[in-house]
Amino acid sequence: MIRYVARRLAQAAVVLWGAITLSFVIVQLTPGDPARLIVSGGEGADAGAADDSQIAQIRAEMGLDRPVVVQYVTYLWRVLTLDWGTAYSQQRQQVADVIGDNLGSTLELGVTSLVIMTVLGVAFALGSVLLPTRWLRSAFQGITVIGIAVPSFVMAIVLLQVFSFQLGWFPAFGAGDFRSVLLPSITIALLGAGTLSQVFARSIREVSAEGYVEVAQARGMGPAKVVLTHVLRNASLPVYTIVGMLVGGVVSGAAIIEIIFGRPGVGQLYIEAVSARDFPLIQALIVLTGGLYVLVTLIVDLTYPLIDPRVVSPAASGRRAG
Amino acid sequence: MAPAPSLSRRSLGTAAVLSALSLPVLAACGGDASGGGAAADTTVLRVGFPGDSENWDPHQPPQTVTRAVSRQIADTLVDQDPETGEIVGWLAEEWETNEDSSQFTFRLREGVTFSDGTPLTAESIRSNFDRIIDIGPLAYIGASHLRGYVGTEVTDELTAVVSFDGPNAQFLQAATTQSLSILADSTLALDPEEVARGGPAVVGSGAYTFEEYVPGESITLARRDDYDWGSQAYENQGAAAYETVEISFIPDAATLAGAVASGQVDYAFLLDVSTIPSIDTERLHLSNVPTRGISFPLIPFVYREIFADEAVRRAINPATDRAEIAERIYQGEVEPATGLLTAATPGSADLSEFLEHDPDLARSILEEGGWTEGEDGVRVNDEGERLTITIQYVGGNTLYEQLFQLLQTQWARVGIEFVLKPVTEAESSEYGLYDAPYDLSTWTQGRADPDVLRVVYSSFYENQSFFFGNALPEIDEALLALQSTTDPEERAAASENAQRLLLEGGYSFPLIDAVSLTAASRELAGIRLDAENKPVFADTAPA
Numbered sequence: 134m135i136r137y138v139a140r141r142l143a144q145a146a147v148v149l150w151g152a153i154t155l156s157f158v159i160v161q162l163t164p165g166d167p168a169r170l171i172v173s174g175g176e177g178a179d180a181g182a183a184d185d186s187q188i189a190q191i192r193a194e195m196g197l198d199r200p201v202v203v204q205y206v207t208y209l210w211r212v213l214t215l216d217w218g219t220a221y222s223q224q225r226q227q228v229a230d231v232i233g234d235n236l237g238s239t240l241e242l243g244v245t246s247l248v249i250m251t252v253l254g255v256a257f258a259l260g261s262v263l264l265p266t267r268w269l270r271s272a273f274q275g276i277t278v279i280g281i282a283v284p285s286f287v288m289a290i291v292l293l294q295v296f297s298f299q300l301g302w303f304p305a306f307g308a309g310d311f312r313s314v315l316l317p318s319i320t321i322a323l324l325g326a327g328t329l330s331q332v333f334a335r336s337i338r339e340v341s342a343e344g345y346v347e348v349a350q351a352r353g354m355g356p357a358k359v360v361l362t363h364v365l366r367n368a369s370l371p372v373y374t375i376v377g378m379l380v381g382g383v384v385s386g387a388a389i390i391e392i393i394f395g396r397p398g399v400g401q402l403y404i405e406a407v408s409a410r411d412f413p414l415i416q417a418l419i420v421l422t423g424g425l426y427v428l429v430t431l432i433v434d435l436t437y438p439l440i441d442p443r444v445v446s447p448a449a450s451g452r453r454a455g
Numbered sequence: 456m457a458p459a460p461s462l463s464r465r466s467l468g469t470a471a472v473l474s475a476l477s478l479p480v481l482a483a484c485g486g487d488a489s490g491g492g493a494a495a496d497t498t499v500l501r502v503g504f505p506g507d508s509e510n511w512d513p514h515q516p517p518q519t520v521t522r523a524v525s526r527q528i529a530d531t532l533v534d535q536d537p538e539t540g541e542i543v544g545w546l547a548e549e550w551e552t553n554e555d556s557s558q559f560t561f562r563l564r565e566g567v568t569f570s571d572g573t574p575l576t577a578e579s580i581r582s583n584f585d586r587i588i589d590i591g592p593l594a595y596i597g598a599s600h601l602r603g604y605v606g607t608e609v610t611d612e613l614t615a616v617v618s619f620d621g622p623n624a625q626f627l628q629a630a631t632t633q634s635l636s637i638l639a640d641s642t643l644a645l646d647p648e649e650v651a652r653g654g655p656a657v658v659g660s661g662a663y664t665f666e667e668y669v670p671g672e673s674i675t676l677a678r679r680d681d682y683d684w685g686s687q688a689y690e691n692q693g694a695a696a697y698e699t700v701e702i703s704f705i706p707d708a709a710t711l712a713g714a715v716a717s718g719q720v721d722y723a724f725l726l727d728v729s730t731i732p733s734i735d736t737e738r739l740h741l742s743n744v745p746t747r748g749i750s751f752p753l754i755p756f757v758y759r760e761i762f763a764d765e766a767v768r769r770a771i772n773p774a775t776d777r778a779e780i781a782e783r784i785y786q787g788e789v790e791p792a793t794g795l796l797t798a799a800t801p802g803s804a805d806l807s808e809f810l811e812h813d814p815d816l817a818r819s820i821l822e823e824g825g826w827t828e829g830e831d832g833v834r835v836n837d838e839g840e841r842l843t844i845t846i847q848y849v850g851g852n853t854l855y856e857q858l859f860q861l862l863q864t865q866w867a868r869v870g871i872e873f874v875l876k877p878v879t880e881a882e883s884s885e886y887g888l889y890d891a892p893y894d895l896s897t898w899t900q901g902r903a904d905p906d907v908l909r910v911v912y913s914s915f916y917e918n919q920s921f922f923f924g925n926a927l928p929e930i931d932e933a934l935l936a937l938q939s940t941t942d943p944e945e946r947a948a949a950s951e952n953a954q955r956l957l958l959e960g961g962y963s964f965p966l967i968d969a970v971s972l973t974a975a976s977r978e979l980a981g982i983r984l985d986a987e988n989k990p991v992f993a994d995t996a997p998a
Contacts, residue, residue, distance in 0.1 A: 224651045298717040395705040397671025
């Protein structure tokens with residue numbers, strides 16, 4: 134067990150280091166002078182009048198005037214001490230403050246999406262396995278394909294058109310009350326729920342074919358009771374992994390969803406930072422989303438043995454299936 | 456002819472104040488059945504803006520949304536009548552210009568206070584203009600309006616004399632723009648970055664105060680009940696009808712249009728042309744107001760070899776079919792350009808004789824210039840060089856792509872090859888206006904004064920003037936005439952003369968007069984726009 138935990142922690146550290154290094158390399162690979170890119174922006178009347186002293190100041194603040202190796206080591210140290218520097222596109226506020234201001238709204242969106250996604254995914258999976266007629270089961274399974282096939286912005290526009298503009302059930306923009314988080318959350322949730330229910334349904338069928346399930350059926354239990362008491366726990370293992378992966382999708386999905394629904398948040402901040410070429414902010418966001426992904430995967434990996442003790446012992450799980 | 460110093464005096468519009476008082480009563484009778492349904496809808500005006508500029512200092516960068524908020528919270532010395540372009544009183548009730556337009560004396564209105572309770576004095580004018588010069592590049596538009604600023608002399612508590620080191624006739628109109636807003640001392644004492652973060656720290660003397668700013672989400676403005684010094688261009692010079700204005704940022708164009716169409720906001724500022732079909736004009740006022748400033752052009756870089764050739768420059772305008780552009784790209788919502796200024800700009804001139812679509816003329820100009828038709832239809836010169844014009848632009852903007860593709864077709868008909876090179880934003884920012892590896896560029900610049908021509912088409916200002924470093928002396932001289940007189944007729948003549956020279960030489964290819972599209976619920980008595988097309992919420996009331 135200890136070896137398993139240590140191995141997972143080491144893997145997480147390597148992935149995180151990769152994300153940090155990637156965020157460093159992006160600035161180095163940008164064509165042109167990052168400091169100049171930060172100062173200028175837009176065209177016509179929106180174009181900034183960049184003066185050289187401003188550019189020199191930013192270059193010094195970001196350490197761009199030093200050798201790459203020194204920059205890299207300094208950068209690693211700053212990431213470890215959470216010193217992200219200045220967000221130039223946000224009135225020179227501290228990067229940490231800017232992200233802090235936006236994180237709450239994105240977390241609200243992310244958590245609500247995951248809850249709705251899980252509920253819908255499980256409901257549709259159970260429906261496509263347990264419903265009494267073949268026709269209903271196929272319909273339930275078929276409908277989840279829409280969630281996988283339709284791009285998020287199309288889904289968002291359709292939901293807005295119907296539930297906000299026509300029926301007026303939800304506000305089309307803003308982040309004030311709980312009602313405003315539902316429509317964007319449902320948009321993100323529908324996309325993940327399709328994948329989730331497909332994987333879950335297949336897993337339920339596979340587990341149902343195993344010997345101990347047949348035994349339970351032979352003892353005269355009804356199909357619903359068999360699935361709920363004997364199948365679900367083992368069938369939920371792949372789902373657990375998928376939810377971990379979908380967290381990453383929620384973060385990237387948030388960018389477009391936050392723009393369409395006019396919600397502040399990390400996703401919108403990402404797009405602003407990229408279009409303003411605000412490198413310190415971009416770097417922090419890359420590390421943040423990378424870190425979140427690593428964290429969720431780690432939690433999934435570390436709690437996995439609680440659901441299925443087989444994973445800690447490769448020998449046991451490897452030989453058992455036959 | 457030197458004009459005699461003009462002394463303007465305006466009287467207070469008492470009728471407008473009375474009508475404002477009666478409005479809340481009407482609103483209470485009208486009620487509100489749709490929208491959110493609450494009775495509070497007569498006290499809250501819900502507005503949608505197309506985005507958050509993240510900089511709310513009225514003196515700093517000139518994003519339209521920032522100026523639109525500045526207009527509500529801060530006043531300016533003078534204002535401009537949107538219909539006539541005439542300069543009218545606001546914080547100043549009288550003003551005087553010396554003979555060579557280098558000195559401006561403003562007599563301020565009595566009893567004006569900032570929302571922190573401090574009074575407006577001549578000292579305020581000095582500290583505001585001094586601050587704009589101090590923060591320089593951050594307030595570059597304001598600083599360019601004040602170019603040659605010598606200082607502001609306070610001759611008594613309510614009289615300020617603003618002096619320049621030479622003629623600066625555009626200054627009077629510039630004093631109507633938000634870049635020269637008058638803010639309270641408490642705001643001027645802050646770091647520019649603190650002011651840019653918006654909120655109650657930004658204190659002006661406007662009809663609304665800046666109550667709250669939630670980044671990426673909204674701005675809340677609160678009415679000043681004691682306001683009674685509205686601009687002479689306002690219908691209502693007293694306190695506004697709506698207690699609160701809630702501005703939501705809705706960056707997605709379709710969501711913004713849907714929000715106003717479904718009654719979730721009462722007013723949408725700056726809609727995208729593509730969303731017009733979703734606006735039901737029975738329930739909404741859709742207003743389509745031409746912008747004031749330069750008409751939307753392509754401007755050739757004269758330092759590029761192809762545009763050093765006069766025949767090529769002169770052939771482009773007759774080769775361009777502006778009516779087709781207006782119809783096909785802008786769905787008939789815009790008018791073809793009739794000069795280098797939009798027709799709605801004060802001091803514009805109808806020079807459509809230079810802008811008629813005449814492919815035969817374009818062909819004969821090119822033939823005379825030594826460009827003969829090559830094998831594949833693209834013209835070549837004596838050295839066998841092809842007549843190729845290249846534009847580089849940030850990809851992904853559908854409107855621009857369609858526009859350039861249409862021009863490609865139009866110009867191909869006279870034997871000009873137009874090459875489109877979409878690039879990323881990062882790539883595009885590698886080059887400035889004076890070292891571009893391509894041949895021409897689009898440009899937009901709004902201002903309700905012909906002086907905008909001098910800024911864009913002269914060689915005077917780095918990063919703002921196209922011919923900086925490549926001066927066209929005759930044109931610079933013609934544009935300077937705009938600075939030497941405040942007389943509108945003389946300035947219009949100077950503007951026409953300069954535009955003629957620019958069009959004759961083929962130094963600009965104006966395409967269309969852009970428009971500001973806004974939509975408002977018919978439960979509002981309409982929203983008036985100022986001379987630069989920013990909403991005036993003080994004048995807004997329930998229908």
